[in-house]
Amino acid sequence: MTYISHSVSETEALGEQLGRRLRSGDVVAYLGGLGMGKTAFTRGLARGMGCQDRVTSPTFTIVNEYRGELPLFHFDMYRIPDSDALFDIGWEDYLDRRGVCAVEWSENVADAMPAGTVYVTIRRHGENDNWREITVEGGDAL
Amino acid sequence: MKILALETSAKSVSAAVTEDGTVLASAYQNTGLTHSRTLMPLVDATLKNSGISLEKIGLVAVAAGPGSFTGLRIGVSAAKGLAWTLGLPCCAVSTLVAMAQNVRHMDATVVCAMDARRNQIYNAVFAAHGGTLERLTPDRAIGLGELAAELKNDEKVKIIVGDGAKLCYTYLRETGIPCSMAPAALVMQCAVGVALAAGEMAARGETVSARDLAPNYLRLSQAERERLARGLKITVD
Numbered sequence: 466m467t468y469i470s471h472s473v474s475e476t477e478a479l480g481e482q483l484g485r486r487l488r489s490g491d492v493v494a495y496l497g498g499l500g501m502g503k504t505a506f507t508r509g510l511a512r513g514m515g516c517q518d519r520v521t522s523p524t525f526t527i528v529n530e531y532r533g534e535l536p537l538f539h540f541d542m543y544r545i546p547d548s549d550a551l552f553d554i555g556w557e558d559y560l561d562r563r564g565v566c567a568v569e570w571s572e573n574v575a576d577a578m579p580a581g582t583v584y585v586t587i588r589r590h591g592e593n594d595n596w597r598e599i600t601v602e603g604g605d606a607l
Numbered sequence: 608m609k610i611l612a613l614e615t616s617a618k619s620v621s622a623a624v625t626e627d628g629t630v631l632a633s634a635y636q637n638t639g640l641t642h643s644r645t646l647m648p649l650v651d652a653t654l655k656n657s658g659i660s661l662e663k664i665g666l667v668a669v670a671a672g673p674g675s676f677t678g679l680r681i682g683v684s685a686a687k688g689l690a691w692t693l694g695l696p697c698c699a700v701s702t703l704v705a706m707a708q709n710v711r712h713m714d715a716t717v718v719c720a721m722d723a724r725r726n727q728i729y730n731a732v733f734a735a736h737g738g739t740l741e742r743l744t745p746d747r748a749i750g751l752g753e754l755a756a757e758l759k760n761d762e763k764v765k766i767i768v769g770d771g772a773k774l775c776y777t778y779l780r781e782t783g784i785p786c787s788m789a790p791a792a793l794v795m796q797c798a799v800g801v802a803l804a805a806g807e808m809a810a811r812g813e814t815v816s817a818r819d820l821a822p823n824y825l826r827l828s829q830a831e832r833e834r835l836a837r838g839l840k841i842t843v844d
Contacts, residue, residue: 548829555676557724576829 469590470597476502476587477509479599483583484513489535489563491604494571494578497587502597503569506585510567511537523569527554536564543570548577608665608809611689612802613650615642615682616674616702617721617770622650623798624659628806632657633799642681650685661693666814668805670796671699672823673721673729673746679822690817697820698805698813703731703746706768708800709793711735715764716743718754718779718786720771721796725836726751726778728771729825734763748827750835751778758784768794 470476487493493510495503508520516533523529523541531537538559545551551574559566560579571578583604590596609631614621619637623630634653636645654661669686672679683699690697703719710717713735721729730749734741755778758765765786767776776788788794808814831841 551829552676552824552826558675558677560724561675576833 466602467598467600470502470599471593472595473502473505476505476597476599477512480506480509480511481513482509483585483601484510487514487535487565487583489565490560491565492560492579492582493565493567493585494582495567495569495585495587496572501587501589503587506587506599507537507539507567507569510565511539514565528559536562538562538564538566539569540566541569542573545570545573548574551577608806609659609663610666610668610698610802610805610809611650611654611661611664612668612670612700612798612805613646613682613686614670614702614705614796614798614801615646615678615685616670616672616796617678619770619795619797620645620649621798622646622653623802624653624657624664625799625802625806628803630799630802632659633797635797637795642678646681646685650689661689664693664695666698666805666809667695667817668698668700668801668808669820670702670705670798670801671821672702673723673748673825674702676824679824683820683822687817687820690820695817696809696814697817698808699815699820699823700801700804700808701731701746701823702796703729703769704740704742704804705800706796707731707733707735707740708803709768709797710766710789711740712738713764713766715766716758716761718758718765718767718775720767720769720775722771722774723748723827725832727832727835728754728775730754730775732757746823746825748825748831748835748841750838751775752838753835753840755779755782755784758786769796 504522516531518531529539586600588598609626621635623633634649667690717733731746732743768789
């Protein structure tokens with residue numbers, strides 16, 4: 466399914482819609498470059514899941530954990546060179562924690578994304594630099 | 608010599624104190640709570656309740672792997688910290704050797720199994736006989752299919768232990784390999800097994816300093832994982 470977002474708040478709202486549908490153990494993998502609004506989308510995702518903690522970019526921390534009935538683990542793989550390096554951040558333990566994992570820069574670790582991953586691709590819209598084309602696909606249960 | 612042992616390799620957490628092969632105290636819980644929250648209160652309560660001060664401990668043992676990345680780091684860090692302050696020697700016990708202690712009284716092939724995801728287990732196989740354990744394989748990561756092929760011609764009674772016992776048991780039974788799971792009281796790895804195994808290691812001089820104590824993850828590369836998941840071997844015959 467592809468949506469057009471005209472603003473950051475619309476991007477957040479789309480994230481919130483997806484967040485409401487996520488279940489324990491789901492993985493959301495983002496595709497798309499810098500400044501596309503992945504963190505904004507994740508802010509909506511967290512809201513949709515009922516997480517109260519403030520969502521910030523995990524670029525430097527690699528992972529942020531947001532508490533909630535269904536916790537959200539927000540990764541940025543920008544500095545993770547490949548899937549082998551995932552071991553050093555305890556990636557597999559996060560998969561076992563019954564929350565949702567949202568993964569920015571999932572391209573770097575594409576071969577480690579589990580079956581059933583929901584892929585969210587965010588691209589700049591052809592007509593307006595501030596618009597975004599957001600495609601949500603995968604995720605057998607959704 | 609009193610041994611304090613910690614076990615945090617998978618979802619459960621436990622602590623135990625043994626002295627010359629006798630269990631003096633042990634605490635175990637398997638409630639899904641984070642080890643970083645539960646381990647030290649468990650150690651503290653076990654020592655306080657049994658009136659054993661840390662100064663009476665002669666060796667700190669820990670299940671050093673294989674196991675969960677986070678779990679092993681918590682257990683090894685705690686063991687390191689406790690041993691460091693008192694200058695105590697440490698034992699890095701194989702989690703698989705520790706769980707094999709549970710059924711060493713059997714006359715059987717002991718199959719140790721920890722869930723390593725994607726139809727793979729961390730595994731070692733031992734021959735239990737006359738109260739002793741003879742190692743038949745190294746600690747390794749192996750696909751369930753490959754393990755089944757190995758065990759197919761083993762005529763002995765096979766008993767499975769560890770947090771991956773159910774996964775392994777189900778697979779082997781489906782493959783037509785007769786085996787049984789250790790009963791609930793014996794199936795899970797725990798600190799008692801770590802302490803007992805450490806006693807034997809210490810007698811052989813297999814101790815390390817707190818500084819040199821390190822986890823043993825049996826880390827697999829992504830390429831190895833994918834081969835295992837496809838049922839292929841990762842070793843050359």
